[in-house]
Amino acid sequence: VVAWSSGNHAQGLAAAAAIVNTHATIVMPYDTPQIKIARTKRSGAEIVFYDRAHECREEIGYSLATRSGAVVVPPYDDYDVMAGQGTCGLELQQQCAAAGITLDALLIPCGGGGLAAGAGTAMQALSPQTRLYAVEPAEFNDHERSLLAGDRLQNDSAATSICDALLAPSPGELTFPINARNLTGVLTATDDEVRAAIQFAALELKLVVEPGGAIALAALHAKKLDIKGQRIGLILSGGNIDATLLSTILTDHSQ
């Protein structure tokens, strides 16, 4: 298999490939956090690095796959991958149902939009009264702008964010129509708000969450949504944060 990924899809695919005893090649940006590189390698995958600003990972991935005859597993813009990500919404809803809880809203981290499309679709089918919000980094608010425009818009190529998992250049071709139909809205959070959420998660929830995984919590923590008296679901979609960054955030008293 061949995939491109900022690191979490990479690890999943590398682990899956190891289980079924096949070879995985992952195209990852040079600035991927060390922990994600180490974990992807640990599962035996081969990594091909690329420059996020000047190279196209899809091109590199399809070119590698064509040469080797490998199957391409994209990180989000693929119905099977969305369906897999949908199991997160399915499990969440099953657990809520078992606890007798109906969520008023669900906040879902959003880069390319695959998790939002998959988990949102599952939630919509099983709990149609639950409002769905995608949450993006403030400078990567392509879904927010695209939904307003009714068309897929790009992020500024100079935009930055510590949310390495959420840096897709634009909403996915396949994910966007699904999200446009399902989402009540889009929230955003700044890097500082994400740092505050990571600190809160560690010290209050006792959970280690990576920047992209903490963005839904960040929006809630920064009061981007009026949730008074409501039951809110949050997806915390990853904990692969470099130890040094987590260490710095933990002792940052400005949060």
Added chain:
Amino acid sequence: VVAWSSGNHAQGLAAAAAIVNTHATIVMPYDTPQIKIARTKRSGAEIVFYDRAHECREEIGYSLATRSGAVVVPPYDDYDVMAGQGTCGLELQQQCAAAGITLDALLIPCGGGGLAAGAGTAMQALSPQTRLYAVEPAEFNDHERSLLAGDRLQNDSAATSICDALLAPSPGELTFPINARNLTGVLTATDDEVRAAIQFAALELKLVVEPGGAIALAALHAKKLDIKGQRIGLILSGGNIDATLLSTILTDHSQ
């Protein structure tokens, strides 16, 4: 209510007192981690500090209770408290049963022995084939020595450990006979092994665990028990670690 506690029992009692709208006074050592002091205060409890090396917390607690007519809720040497701590073993066993798992062994953090007595009794009743191990800090191995001696022995008053939650001076009067009957053995872990376990928990399990809460994991991680081919349960009994200590441990490359 009046209680003495290194910090976790304190927080629980302070929170419970706030719920039932009563006053809680907690006797805590001067060297309690800041996070535990802050959380106990946050719930509205009054804190009376004492010197662990030179004062007796039981005396201070009973004296305060006698003057005010308050109820004393000791941290471990009490059947009701042990029964409460036993719910941890009960829930663990229910979850194992639901998953179709029978544990070969369960490792339980041990200071005064209340959690070991309570959780161990629940596990013994529901899963008698599961071996039970208490796990202590290396310099606070009073249970290990007491079980060998068949009598409750004291820890060296000069002993130190980063496991602030597990620094009871000796096995409890009520907990010891229960643990003596239930336990297969006692394991210990050094401070360095505990640090390594905290780092492992954060980076691999994505869980923030305090030193005392990590000691069972530390024993396993340091290979103190041969677990090849076995199903092992671990109780991680607390996540109230000061941010600065966690930050230091995260970036300690000697682990």
